[in-house]
Amino acid sequence: MSSIVYYGPVINPVSLVSFDALPRCLLAVAPTGNIDWIVEDVEDSMVQETMAAHGYIDVDVVCLREGEFLMPGFCDTHTHAPQVPNMASGQQYELLDWLENITFPMESRFSDSDFARKTYPGVVRRIIDSGTTTCSYFGTIHLEATKILAEVVNEYGQRAFVGKCNMDQNSPAHYIEPSVEQSISATKALVSHIKQLPAHPHSPEPLVQPILTPRFAISCTSPLLKSLGDMAASDPNLRIQTHVSENPNEIKFTMSLFPQCVSYTSVYEDHRLLRANTILAHAVHLSEDEIDLIAERRAGLSHCPTSNFNLQSGVAPIGRYLDRGIKVGLGTDVAGGYSPSILNAVQNASIASKVIAMQDREAASPGKFSHKQLSVQSLLYLATMGGAEVCNLEKFVGSFKPQKSFDALVVSVRNDAGNPAIWWSESAPRNLAGMLEQFLFAGDNRNISRVYVQGRLIGGTAFLR
Numbered sequence: 001m002s003s004i005v006y007y008g009p010v011i012n013p014v015s016l017v018s019f020d021a022l023p024r025c026l027l028a029v030a031p032t033g034n035i036d037w038i039v040e041d042v043e044d045s046m047v048q049e050t051m052a053a054h055g056y057i058d059v060d061v062v063c064l065r066e067g068e069f070l071m072p073g074f075c076d077t078h079t080h081a082p083q084v085p086n087m088a089s090g091q092q093y094e095l096l097d098w099l100e101n102i103t104f105p106m107e108s109r110f111s112d113s114d115f116a117r118k119t120y121p122g123v124v125r126r127i128i129d130s131g132t133t134t135c136s137y138f139g140t141i142h143l144e145a146t147k148i149l150a151e152v153v154n155e156y157g158q159r160a161f162v163g164k165c166n167m168d169q170n171s172p173a174h175y176i177e178p179s180v181e182q183s184i185s186a187t188k189a190l191v192s193h194i195k196q197l198p199a200h201p202h203s204p205e206p207l208v209q210p211i212l213t214p215r216f217a218i219s220c221t222s223p224l225l226k227s228l229g230d231m232a233a234s235d236p237n238l239r240i241q242t243h244v245s246e247n248p249n250e251i252k253f254t255m256s257l258f259p260q261c262v263s264y265t266s267v268y269e270d271h272r273l274l275r276a277n278t279i280l281a282h283a284v285h286l287s288e289d290e291i292d293l294i295a296e297r298r299a300g301l302s303h304c305p306t307s308n309f310n311l312q313s314g315v316a317p318i319g320r321y322l323d324r325g326i327k328v329g330l331g332t333d334v335a336g337g338y339s340p341s342i343l344n345a346v347q348n349a350s351i352a353s354k355v356i357a358m359q360d361r362e363a364a365s366p367g368k369f370s371h372k373q374l375s376v377q378s379l380l381y382l383a384t385m386g387g388a389e390v391c392n393l394e395k396f397v398g399s400f401k402p403q404k405s406f407d408a409l410v411v412s413v414r415n416d417a418g419n420p421a422i423w424w425s426e427s428a429p430r431n432l433a434g435m436l437e438q439f440l441f442a443g444d445n446r447n448i449s450r451v452y453v454q455g456r457l458i459g460g461t462a463f464l465r
């Protein structure tokens with residue numbers, strides 16, 4: 001790859017309360033795929049001179065068109081690749097019945113590696129084209145199928161964590177692991193397999209990494225969780241993902257299975273699975289003590305509002321968590337959620353926060369996130385940098401900064417993108433912040449023309465396939 005320079009409007013998240021909107025930005029990407037330098041306000045006539053001042057002579061410039069802007073790629077901190085074929089079915093159920101009637105039957109089909117080989121390429125393609133540059137994937141219990149998932153993700157060039165579910169109890173006979181030993185040895189085999197996949201030569205961490213994936217406390221015996229805790233202790237960089245406190249009946253059942261633990265969250269704590277690189281999905285009904293524990297351990301939360309509405313799980317009080325300084329990202333949680341796009345998660349995160357705000361209009365206070373709607377600034381942050389923090393990748397991705405990886409989207413809100421929900425008027429164009437708001441609230445894949453990971457074009461409407 002050679003160096004390349006992008007010229008045009010750039011959106012860059014800064015914090016939960018601000019982003020930079022830079023209408024005439026020059027952003028240079030080195031052959032490594034890392035951002036080399038950024039100059040924020042460059043007139044047309046100064047482009048060549050500015051490049052020359054950085055030693056960039058005869059380097060290609062990609063000029064964005066009217067109605068286009070560059071922004072960091074999305075981070076989906078929680079999704080289930082094998083559930084993509086189930087999207088939009090079974091929404092009449094709550095969690096435990098939905099797992100039994102809809103989800104486990106589909107996941108069990110991945111015992112057939114040919115089915116995995118046929119299904120996963122289309123799954124990963126859709127998620128990339130939705131603008132997700134970093135994704136944390138749950139696979140199934142099957143070693144071979146999950147190896148295939150990791151291989152597809154690596155071949156397509158997405159940044160990702162891929163985990164094989166651990167499940168040795170409370171699962172149907174056709175979809176359960178026979179023993180702790182078998183579950184652990186398959187998990188170790190997957191970790192080794194992923195670690196020896198062909199590596200991107202310049203990515204600061206391998207593009208695809210393994211992640212421990214005890215499905216949830218209900219589906220894991222204490223000895224299995226203990227063995228996973230041992231694995232985690234022997235590799236501090238190994239990420240962990242699971243579900244927590246999603247649904248009232250799930251919580252009740254969990255506490256009956258682990259009476260020695262004081263809370264759902266403490267089941268993971270007591271098995272040494274709660275730490276700074278643990279991703280906890282949902283966290284809808286946490287007690288104060290659980291919030292304290294998660295804050296203390298610096299674990300991250302994946303907010304999955306579409307799934308939480310769809311399965312009637314509840315409304316997660318994200319503002320409270322943000323006020324406690326807990327890391328929060330967004331998750332699509334397909335197929336509890338019915339869309340593979342983080343844009344859909346953004347929209348439902350906004351609605352979820354408005355539901356909470358409407359419940360007690362007097363409770364909001366200045367400088368706090370609790371009891372308020374999430375702003376566009378906060379939503380953008382959760383979808384990008386917040387997710388990067390949850391994945392412990394914030395030094396490398398989530399925003400634009402020299403030396404960070406160029407994981408980015410070219411967004412188009414032009415009429416020729418073909419999205420009927422976005423009205424673009426050339427005679428009265430919106431400012432850049434307005435374009436971002438249009439994209440976040442009404443955008444879809446048609447508005448994502450290019451998807452880059454580590455500088456490489458891997459998807460979007462302009463990607464030739």
Ligand SMILES: O=c1[nH]c(=O)c2nc[nH]c2[nH]1
Nearest residue numbers: 080215216243307333336
């Ligand atoms: O939303 C969810 N999706 C799942 O697949 C799952 N498994 C356990 N708990 C879960 N929650």
Ligand SMILES: [Zn+2]
Nearest residue numbers: 080243281333
């Ligand atoms: Zn899930």
